[in-house]
Amino acid sequence: MDTGLPNAAGVSRYAQLAQELRQRIVGGEWAAGAAIPAETELAERFGVALGTVRQAVAMLAAEGIVQRVHGKGTFVTQGLNGPSLLRFFRFRGPTDEPPTARVHRCQTVRLRAAEALALGQQTGDAALRVKRVRLLAGRPVLAEDLLLPLARFEALRALPTREWEDLLYPMLARLCGVTVARANDELSFGHLDAATAALLDLPEGAPAIRVDRQAFDLGGHCIELRTTWGDATAFHYSAEMR
Amino acid sequence: MDTGLPNAAGVSRYAQLAQELRQRIVGGEWAAGAAIPAETELAERFGVALGTVRQAVAMLAAEGIVQRVHGKGTFVTQGLNGPSLLRFFRFRGPTDEPPTARVHRCQTVRLRAAEALALGQQTGDAALRVKRVRLLAGRPVLAEDLLLPLARFEALRALPTREWEDLLYPMLARLCGVTVARANDELSFGHLDAATAALLDLPEGAPAIRVDRQAFDLGGHCIELRTTWGDATAFHYSAEMR
Numbered sequence: 001m002d003t004g005l006p007n008a009a010g011v012s013r014y015a016q017l018a019q020e021l022r023q024r025i026v027g028g029e030w031a032a033g034a035a036i037p038a039e040t041e042l043a044e045r046f047g048v049a050l051g052t053v054r055q056a057v058a059m060l061a062a063e064g065i066v067q068r069v070h071g072k073g074t075f076v077t078q079g080l081n082g083p084s085l086l087r088f089f090r091f092r093g094p095t096d097e098p099p100t101a102r103v104h105r106c107q108t109v110r111l112r113a114a115e116a117l118a119l120g121q122q123t124g125d126a127a128l129r130v131k132r133v134r135l136l137a138g139r140p141v142l143a144e145d146l147l148l149p150l151a152r153f154e155a156l157r158a159l160p161t162r163e164w165e166d167l168l169y170p171m172l173a174r175l176c177g178v179t180v181a182r183a184n185d186e187l188s189f190g191h192l193d194a195a196t197a198a199l200l201d202l203p204e205g206a207p208a209i210r211v212d213r214q215a216f217d218l219g220g221h222c223i224e225l226r227t228t229w230g231d232a233t234a235f236h237y238s239a240e241m242r
Numbered sequence: 243m244d245t246g247l248p249n250a251a252g253v254s255r256y257a258q259l260a261q262e263l264r265q266r267i268v269g270g271e272w273a274a275g276a277a278i279p280a281e282t283e284l285a286e287r288f289g290v291a292l293g294t295v296r297q298a299v300a301m302l303a304a305e306g307i308v309q310r311v312h313g314k315g316t317f318v319t320q321g322l323n324g325p326s327l328l329r330f331f332r333f334r335g336p337t338d339e340p341p342t343a344r345v346h347r348c349q350t351v352r353l354r355a356a357e358a359l360a361l362g363q364q365t366g367d368a369a370l371r372v373k374r375v376r377l378l379a380g381r382p383v384l385a386e387d388l389l390l391p392l393a394r395f396e397a398l399r400a401l402p403t404r405e406w407e408d409l410l411y412p413m414l415a416r417l418c419g420v421t422v423a424r425a426n427d428e429l430s431f432g433h434l435d436a437a438t439a440a441l442l443d444l445p446e447g448a449p450a451i452r453v454d455r456q457a458f459d460l461g462g463h464c465i466e467l468r469t470t471w472g473d474a475t476a477f478h479y480s481a482e483m484r
């Protein structure tokens with residue numbers, strides 16, 4: 001048997017086990033994409049009933065931290081990596097080519113109060129502010145403004161802008177050990193300012209869709225604030241209701 | 243035991259049972275909101291194993307036809323009824339007041355080819371075309387164009403526009419026996435034409451979010467096509483990604 005679970009008043013046994021497993025995943029004992037031990041093994045290791053293990057794993061699955069693959073086992077989530085913000089737009093032209101990214105600027109800035117609050121940092125803490133453009137077939141389609149707390153992403157500070165990869169999240173995982181497990185996108189409408197319009201080859205004041213993102217790591221901490229702008233006339237989104 | 247299940251080559255036993263239950267729900271044997279019999283009772287009635295019943299019910303739950311309430315049983319879905327298109331917008335002012343509706347026009351029209359295809363009708367079949375405005379605190383916020391096949395909604399043809407209720411779907415259920423189980427909304431961006439702008443007290447050409455809806459009954463048939471327009475500056479939508 002493992003260390004056993006400490007008693008915590010008012011917390012159910014499976015929630016305690018879930019917290020224990022969560023800490024091991026965040027701590028890297030089981031890497032992103034790797035299988036966690038079988039339920040019977042976890043039950044023995046932590047000295048709990050199989051039903052308790054199942055409830056704990058179901059809790060982590062609901063949080064998006066692990067994924068169960070029928071007949072194969074339970075895996076730590078690989079994290080997000082796709083060109084996800086493009087799902088809100090329908091750009092004309094060849095779509096089979098994957099999007100690329102061009103970093104225009106990466107500065108160290110001080111977090112303002114609201115930003116610090118969202119990122120679980122202190123006002124005035126250092127962060128990287130990154131201006132980036134996403135391109136499809138060489139044509140700029142999205143303008144992005146990223147804010148990444150320096151405490152988690154120190155390794156990126158010295159990285160030349162040319163060496164940033166097209167996909168941000170796999171790069172964050174590889175260089176900084178941070179896996180992005182989920183993200184929340186808030187869509188709204190606005191008009192492009194002159195600088196953003198120039199990046200997108202659109203006229204100043206053009207109608208645009210704005211996406212405000214908060215991205216979270218496996219531990220549920222917000223590790224990125226991002227604002228993305230794209231041409232409103234290319235906006236497209238499908239929502240099902242039941 | 244009930245009639246028993248016919249054998250259908252290549253169709254699993256639980257899929258056959260799901261189809262059988264689906265037909266009874268659509269046929270009205272169990273009404274919207276009512277409980278369906280317990281799983282043990284269904285197993286006995288159809289002469290199948292309890293596991294087969296569970297798989298069939300899970301299939302209907304995934305389709306949104308039934309909803310399982312822990313410890314209470316399985317219920318035929320009540321259907322959609324809320325002011326759902328407002329979820330894409332954030333309008334200023336008192337929000338605790340429910341939206342109202344004003345029907346401007348209800349005409350009998352002939353379906354064009356694409357409309358007929360989407361609605362499972364023949365080109366030239368009759369349909370009701372309804373122009374409607376949704377209001378919050380008396381202020382128009384959404385302009386809607388509804389298309390309802392006459393074959394399913396004959397009872398609405400003679401209804402004076404003043405007597406249409408604020409919520410469409412409960413009215414369709416009560417007057418026409420059609421329960422809307424799910425809907426798919428496609429969002430895009432455009433500019434208001436003069437007539438729609440006038441309905442919304444906005445200038446012609448104002449930026450707007452357009453929502454194209456297809457609504458489906460319990461049997462999975464498309465029973466409504468709807469286009470809704472709302473002020474783009476009030477647009478707001480939140481999407482989570484994991």
